[in-house]
Amino acid sequence: MRRPLAGRVTALLAAGLLLPALAACGSDDDKSGSEGGDTGLVIYSGRNEKLVKPILDKLEKAVGAEVQVRYGDSAELAAQILEEGDGTKAGLFLSQDAGALGALSKEGMLAKLPQSSLDEVDSAYRGGAGDWVGLSGRVRVIAYNPDKVTEDDVPDSVHDVVKPEWKDKVGFAPTNASFQAFVTGMRVLEGDEATRKWLEDLKANGAKTYAHNLATLDAVEAGEVSLGLVNHYYWYERVAEKGEDKVGAKLHFLPGKDPGALINVAGVGILKDSGQTQTAQKAVDYLLSKEAQTYFADKTKEYPLAAGVTSTVEGLPPFDSLQSPDIDLGKLESLQETLAMLQDVGLV
Amino acid sequence: MTTTSSAARPAGAPAPAGRRRLRTARGAPAGSGRRPPLVLLVPACIAALFALLPLGYLAVRALERGPGYAWDVVADERTLQLLGRSLGLTAVVVAACLVLGISLAWLTVRTDLPGARAWSVLATLPLAVPSYVAAFAWLAAVPQAAGFGGAALALTLVSFPYVHLPVAAALRGIDPAQEEAARSLGHGPLRTFLRVTLPQLRPAAAGGALLVALYVLSDFGAVSLMRYDTFTRAIHTSYRASFDRTPAAALSVVLVVMTVTLVAAEARTRGRAGHARAGTGTARPAVQLPLGRRQPIALLWCGAVVAVALAFPLGTLGYWLAAGTSATWDLAGLADTAWATLGVAAAGAALTTALALPVGVIAARHRGRRAQLLEQAAYAGHALPGITVALSLVFFAVRYAYPLYQQLPLLVCAYAVLFLPVAVAATRAAVLQAPPVLEDVARSLGRSPLRVLREVTVPLAAPGVAAGAALTFVVCMKELPATLLLRPTGMDTLATRLWTETGAGSFAAAAPYAATLILLAAVPSYLLGRHRT
Numbered sequence: 001m002r003r004p005l006a007g008r009v010t011a012l013l014a015a016g017l018l019l020p021a022l023a024a025c026g027s028d029d030d031k032s033g034s035e036g037g038d039t040g041l042v043i044y045s046g047r048n049e050k051l052v053k054p055i056l057d058k059l060e061k062a063v064g065a066e067v068q069v070r071y072g073d074s075a076e077l078a079a080q081i082l083e084e085g086d087g088t089k090a091g092l093f094l095s096q097d098a099g100a101l102g103a104l105s106k107e108g109m110l111a112k113l114p115q116s117s118l119d120e121v122d123s124a125y126r127g128g129a130g131d132w133v134g135l136s137g138r139v140r141v142i143a144y145n146p147d148k149v150t151e152d153d154v155p156d157s158v159h160d161v162v163k164p165e166w167k168d169k170v171g172f173a174p175t176n177a178s179f180q181a182f183v184t185g186m187r188v189l190e191g192d193e194a195t196r197k198w199l200e201d202l203k204a205n206g207a208k209t210y211a212h213n214l215a216t217l218d219a220v221e222a223g224e225v226s227l228g229l230v231n232h233y234y235w236y237e238r239v240a241e242k243g244e245d246k247v248g249a250k251l252h253f254l255p256g257k258d259p260g261a262l263i264n265v266a267g268v269g270i271l272k273d274s275g276q277t278q279t280a281q282k283a284v285d286y287l288l289s290k291e292a293q294t295y296f297a298d299k300t301k302e303y304p305l306a307a308g309v310t311s312t313v314e315g316l317p318p319f320d321s322l323q324s325p326d327i328d329l330g331k332l333e334s335l336q337e338t339l340a341m342l343q344d345v346g347l348v
Numbered sequence: 349m350t351t352t353s354s355a356a357r358p359a360g361a362p363a364p365a366g367r368r369r370l371r372t373a374r375g376a377p378a379g380s381g382r383r384p385p386l387v388l389l390v391p392a393c394i395a396a397l398f399a400l401l402p403l404g405y406l407a408v409r410a411l412e413r414g415p416g417y418a419w420d421v422v423a424d425e426r427t428l429q430l431l432g433r434s435l436g437l438t439a440v441v442v443a444a445c446l447v448l449g450i451s452l453a454w455l456t457v458r459t460d461l462p463g464a465r466a467w468s469v470l471a472t473l474p475l476a477v478p479s480y481v482a483a484f485a486w487l488a489a490v491p492q493a494a495g496f497g498g499a500a501l502a503l504t505l506v507s508f509p510y511v512h513l514p515v516a517a518a519l520r521g522i523d524p525a526q527e528e529a530a531r532s533l534g535h536g537p538l539r540t541f542l543r544v545t546l547p548q549l550r551p552a553a554a555g556g557a558l559l560v561a562l563y564v565l566s567d568f569g570a571v572s573l574m575r576y577d578t579f580t581r582a583i584h585t586s587y588r589a590s591f592d593r594t595p596a597a598a599l600s601v602v603l604v605v606m607t608v609t610l611v612a613a614e615a616r617t618r619g620r621a622g623h624a625r626a627g628t629g630t631a632r633p634a635v636q637l638p639l640g641r642r643q644p645i646a647l648l649w650c651g652a653v654v655a656v657a658l659a660f661p662l663g664t665l666g667y668w669l670a671a672g673t674s675a676t677w678d679l680a681g682l683a684d685t686a687w688a689t690l691g692v693a694a695a696g697a698a699l700t701t702a703l704a705l706p707v708g709v710i711a712a713r714h715r716g717r718r719a720q721l722l723e724q725a726a727y728a729g730h731a732l733p734g735i736t737v738a739l740s741l742v743f744f745a746v747r748y749a750y751p752l753y754q755q756l757p758l759l760v761c762a763y764a765v766l767f768l769p770v771a772v773a774a775t776r777a778a779v780l781q782a783p784p785v786l787e788d789v790a791r792s793l794g795r796s797p798l799r800v801l802r803e804v805t806v807p808l809a810a811p812g813v814a815a816g817a818a819l820t821f822v823v824c825m826k827e828l829p830a831t832l833l834l835r836p837t838g839m840d841t842l843a844t845r846l847w848t849e850t851g852a853g854s855f856a857a858a859a860p861y862a863a864t865l866i867l868l869a870a871v872p873s874y875l876l877g878r879h880r881t
């Protein structure tokens with residue numbers, strides 16, 4: 001009496017568990033190539049698919065191996081790699097910011113890059129331990145609405161946006177990684193106390209918070225705020241999409257090594273334990289090549305950092321004309337303290 | 349539905365009277381005393397162990413740097429503050445969902461509301477709207493909505509069907525005799541509802557409210573877009589900002605404690621109210637209350653809820669589709685993604701339902717510490733943010749099941765851990781609706797527990813179990829953070845594509861995926877709305 005139902009229940013459960021497992025066997029086959037020799041490459045990309053898929057498709061041809069890309073958020077992918085440990089599937093980590101690469105470097109998960117690769121990029125834009133390298137740079141700027149404020153009146157320092165004349169007129173994205181990197185930079189440059197004071201003043205001055213840089217830029221365009229603390233390339237992308245006359249905001253690049261003019265990078269590191277280091281190295285070489293660097297310049301409107309490529313984007317100030325603060329990007333990894341501070345002040 | 353211990357009694361038999369009877373019944377309804385048969389117990393334990401995996405992971409991670417460090421995180425002043433914010437949001441959303449869910453259920457089931465069936469279906473459709481889409485729609489239209497109000501609004505509007513569905517089912521199922529008696533004794537409709545009907549709805553409403561509460565506690569999308577800091581959001585930002593998994597794990601443990609408290613509280617409510625009923629055979633459809641002059645007000649209320657919960661987000665999506673410059677219809681890609689989404693959600697629903705079945709039957713039919721622990725274990729993962737559950741599965745899979753890592757089975761398992769309670773709640777409710785007397789009769793005729801289960805319990809509960817599977821299917825389709833981390837490399841679901849497109853800042857490009865997701869999720873939601881227990 002017992003057996004038939006027990007059998008059926010077991011069968012049902014087994015079917016539920018087995019079906020997906022069988023599906024997995026199928027997909028295991030096409031993966032075996034990447035596990036066997038050092039032929040395939042798995043890239044964990046913290047950069048958005050829309051932005052980098054075209055160049056990664058070309059990269060696949062350049063390295064002559066099958067490339068699989070896993071898109072996600074830089075920080076979440078870094079956390080995933082840390083959780084995977086030496087079992088990680090990633091051969092290459094393409095990060096949107098230096099902080100996530102710094103975290104992997106700190107845990108000793110990245111392989112040292114050959115000096116030839118490192119030398120492609122100014123030492124300011126690569127990891128201190130020589131295990132990651134910047135690919136493209138983005139600079140913090142102030143976007144302003146010319147109907148509300150003339151360029152001459154736009155502050156030359158982020159320290160000025162907390163002044164009474166800008167009360168309720170400034171927009172920023174406190175949860176955005178690049179804003180947080182900028183606050184970390186300010187902490188490194190000016191100390192925790194000064195940074196905390198600035199954040200408190202910013203809040204007290206009625207600065208408006210937005211979900212991300214684009215929303216901040218929208219608010220500037222709509223005149224909801226007069227000034228916005230953003231990254232430069234959003235504006236150039238929008239100009240490329242709509243035409244400059246249709247974009248109701250302008251950019252102001254800050255002079256005088258102001259912390260508000262921080263340059264952060266998107267970069268890349270090779271995972272030590274993936275067994276894909278050779279292919280990954282070819283991929284790094286490709287990403288530092290003229291073709292890839294030109295792509296970052298033209299398509300994502302960032303500053304190319306290697307291969308002697310200069311940006312062709314119209315109206316973009318030359319990279320060496322930027323008056324950014326001198327800072328070790330590896331130190332931007334101390335985001336945790338920044339976050340605690342932002343939480344204390346009540347901004348995130 | 350009569351109270352507690354009359355459950356096993358044929359209708360018409362004198363109801364057991366007196367407090368003493370009720371008290372004994374409280375801990376021991378039908379099936380009590382009997383230990384759950386092994387055929388249920390073994391798979392239920394497997395399901396529970398499965399659901400407890402994240403807890404094991406959290407313990408490892410939280411204690412990684414010693415209990416002192418974890419305690420410092422938990423004992424921080426900010427933790428208390430976040431706790432308050434999370435609980436406050438949960439309380440408001442649950443209260444609002446109870447009002448919306450119960451009022452719509454009552455209007456559509458018990459009154460002569462014109463188009464009652466259609467309204468009932470419309471009231472379940474918001475289930476198909478992901479919280480992050482709802483939040484985005486509201487923010488786009490009313491930027492000032494950001495904060496507590498916006499988060500509460502968006503979460504209420506997507507989760508009130510969790511209350512509406514079980515309450516509507518209970519209203520259809522309960523015996524109208526008591527209400528008729530109350531009415532004949534001169535009680536007005538309102539008083540009858542408050543004194544007689546509402547208490548009988550309590551288990552169904554409490555079950556729904558529990559799901560809403562756990563949903564709110566674990567939600568990341570809406571609170572993140574609305575910039576309202578809750579526990580889940582803090583856990584998320586902690587991972588993102590510091591790559592330090594210890595504080596995130598310690599905070600997650602607090603969420604688990606909150607879950608267990610909530611589940612225990614709900615179990616108490618259930619215990620007091622009881623839920624057995626006299627059996628489907630005796631229930632007559634209740635006489636529909638004429639609304640009379642109040643009809644326009646009732647229609648206005650239903651219309652308003654449907655407008656803000658459904659028409660508004662759909663309208664916003666339509667606007668993006670029509671106006672957005674970045675909207676491109678990559679039909680082949682969309683079809684592929686939709687197909688993959690359906691497949692993985694179906695597998696998730698199947699596994700979740702299979703695991704939930706034994707737990708649900710035990711929860712409905714057996715009382716005692718063991719049954720309670722099993723059920724609570726099943727809920728353990730539900731309040732955790734998706735990223736925590738996902739990282740725990742990364743942890744276990746990389747160590748103990750490497751071939752499965754980043755393969756579909758693991759993603760399907762993640763869905764089971766995340767959504768087991770949804771299926772357990774549906775199964776339990778369905779089994780409770782099946783009169784235990786039939787099981788007793790079958791047993792008295794010498795049938796083994798297995799045959800009773802197969803020939804009596806499961807067939808009677810099947811429609812409710814199927815409804816639970818449909819609900820699980822919908823929530824699997826919408827899931828985002830765990831899918832992002834655990835999907836096979838190169839695979840996309842509608843939710844992850846939607847995320848990718850909005851990540852690039854082009855909501856218009858995301859709109860086709862959001863629209864497809866809502867349309868597909870609307871099918872099982874629609875069926876749920878039409879489902880009559």
